[in-house]
Amino acid sequence: MSAAPDPVKLMKQQVGKAAAQRVNSNSIVGLGTGSTTAFAIQYLGERLQSGDLNNIKGIPTSFQASVLAKLHGIPLTTLDEVDRIHIAIDGADEVDPHKNLIKGGGAAHTREKVVDSLAEQFIVVVDQSKLVETLGSTFPVPVEVLPMAITPVMRALESLGGQPELRMGVKKDGPVITDQGNMVIDTKFGAIADPVALEKTLNNIPGVLENGIFVGVADLILIGELQNGEPFIREL
């Protein structure tokens, strides 16, 4: 009495697996956050256990990534211990045709940006629903903010033409608190004409730690699609 496998879950597994397959032995691996990346982490662990892969160390982008890595037997290290990251695998909430991203749906974009931008090769794993023509079309820009500055930063975001909304917790009363103890303001800008400029402008607002616009960071996008109900992986 087993249920038929969920095709979306199967697709995410395939994409995660395809990303994990690109990791070589003797490398430092940035471990992203999110449901598809979680499959990549799981498969990295399986490759280590089977002997297909040797001597990798992970650098987690979040508490979640750290827990999953330990669960699947991936040794961890820190940015203080290494002088390079060979490859990073992470998800995204939006991907445009230039491989620019919006990230932060999991409130981990600040640490993700630190790790992903250091990687020599940054592979993004998504399903086709995340593809957009222009960043901002469907997903608001997550902005991590010091709690004391929430109100003035919301005003500053409005004055930039955004519609800011403090991200509220689920299974937690009040706002979401990030792994660093801050809050997230999701800000709708609509289609973003100049993501390079907006990324810098947002980061220069006093009280802002980091925003979810990733420009020029991703090297390869692995896109999971369903074709006739079958998972299929496309590269961008």
Next chain:
Amino acid sequence: MSAAPDPVKLMKQQVGKAAAQRVNSNSIVGLGTGSTTAFAIQYLGERLQSGDLNNIKGIPTSFQASVLAKLHGIPLTTLDEVDRIHIAIDGADEVDPHKNLIKGGGAAHTREKVVDSLAEQFIVVVDQSKLVETLGSTFPVPVEVLPMAITPVMRALESLGGQPELRMGVKKDGPVITDQGNMVIDTKFGAIADPVALEKTLNNIPGVLENGIFVGVADLILIGELQNGEPFIREL
């Protein structure tokens, strides 16, 4: 048997007092951090107690400012409770002829920038030793950084031509920890040709919260000088 008053301390007192004198009743006041600002906070408390000043509320830029305000009987509020800051008083580590500043010697520049940049009038209190022709001439730029990102941010600062040094604690082993739980990298750039650009570039390094370059924020500089051993206040 009382010692002769220390002229430098007298000068700092005078500058702090001159700044506090500019605060009007019924106003919201940003309370800065540092030894000269501490005298301004003390004098604000005295004006409240004497009835010379009524109905002000302070917004502290640091734990220190908050403690001093309570000590001197200044009621506090937060940025969530007000829709404007009428005036802010704060110190600086360097002031150039265009009223641009380097701040952060007290590791409070992140919260200071939030509060000071919101003030309709931002008054800086310094002694003459803080005046420079070009920012960066004497003081390194403090950069507040998430602890996990210290090593890559130091490399990024080096690649920008800076000489980064992690600020170490005194009366605390290991690095200084800010009121927000982060660390500070003091970075010597020498004379900074384009502070507007450097401020933005630094804030866009992943893992950086805020740097100590304040461009176009200060409205008035009150400069304490000693002339023939007597305190004297000059305005810029």
